[in-house]
Amino acid sequence: MIKNKRINQIIIFLSFSIFLGCASGIPISTSKKYPIEVLYDDNPLERPYSEIGIVEITNEDSLTARQTQDKRMMFRGNDAKTKELLTARLVLKAQKIGADAIIHVRYKYYTSVKSEGYMLSGLAVRYRGE
Numbered sequence: 001m002i003k004n005k006r007i008n009q010i011i012i013f014l015s016f017s018i019f020l021g022c023a024s025g026i027p028i029s030t031s032k033k034y035p036i037e038v039l040y041d042d043n044p045l046e047r048p049y050s051e052i053g054i055v056e057i058t059n060e061d062s063l064t065a066r067q068t069q070d071k072r073m074m075f076r077g078n079d080a081k082t083k084e085l086l087t088a089r090l091v092l093k094a095q096k097i098g099a100d101a102i103i104h105v106r107y108k109y110y111t112s113v114k115s116e117g118y119m120l121s122g123l124a125v126r127y128r129g130e
């Protein structure tokens with residue numbers, strides 16, 4: 001009896017761990033090449049630069065009927081292809097202000113009872129002469 005209870009606890013713990021791993025979402029792809037450097041989170045830029053400013057794209061939409069069932073959310077977030085398209089939009093925005101790179105790029109996704117949204121932001125920078 002005690003052995004079965006312990007096994008059940010382990011199964012529940014492993015299931016919960018897997019669920020948390022899936023809930024973190026699809027990471028932003030780092031294999032895609034863009035016309036300027038895109039460095040995610042805390043990846044350092046290895047050359048001298050000057051900061052131009054924060055670039056950001058955001059959007060919020062209502063949840064679709066496909067995303068919900070019986071007033072419960074069935075899935076959320078953007079897939080990897082959509083995140084790459086969003087990153088491409090961020091790159092275009094940075095290029096328009098003269099950036100050579102975007103650093104500290106972060107993707108945030110949020111939901112409420114009736115809507116979902118995202119924010120993709122980073123620091124646009126210009127390289128300095130070496």
